[in-house]
Amino acid sequence: MNSFKKMIMIRKLQTIQPSILLQYAKKYDIPISSQQAEIICEHLxxxxxxxxxxxxxxxxxxxxxxxxxxxxxxxxxxxFQQLIKQYGVENMF
Structure with missing residues (x-):
């Protein structure tokens, strides 16, 4: 796997903000609360x-x-599995 792409993914996980996480959750119809988003982001x-x-x-x-x-x-x-296939990056995982 390209180490640059890997580094970008890891960095994105570590820096995601609760508001952005909530936007993604809404976009993909995944029910999480604001409090849960904060806890998830802090954990990441x-x-x-x-x-x-x-x-x-x-x-x-x-x-x-x-x-x-x-x-x-x-x-x-x-x-996650759907997005891997959609973007054709199966070989990275």
Missing amino acids: KENMYDPTKVSDRTAMLKKLAQITDMQTAKRCNQL
């Missing part, structure tokens, strides 16, 4: 997840399920 800032690693994605989804619920975490995983 504190942890350096690499979304290209299965173990890191699994850890992120488990934490998301704790913050929200299992249905939301499953929906996010489905969306």
Whole structure:
């Protein structure tokens, strides 16, 4: 995988703001509250997840399920898989 693209993804995760996260959630019809968005963003800032690693994605989804619920975490995983295919970057994951 291109290390530059990987670095951009990781940086985006660490710097996302709750308001932006809420915009994405609304766009993709994923129900999260403002408080949950704040908790999620704070968690992402504190942890350096690499979304290209299965173990890191699994850890992120488990934490998301704790913050929200299992249905939301499953929906996010489905969306993630859909976007990977949509943008033709399957080989990166």
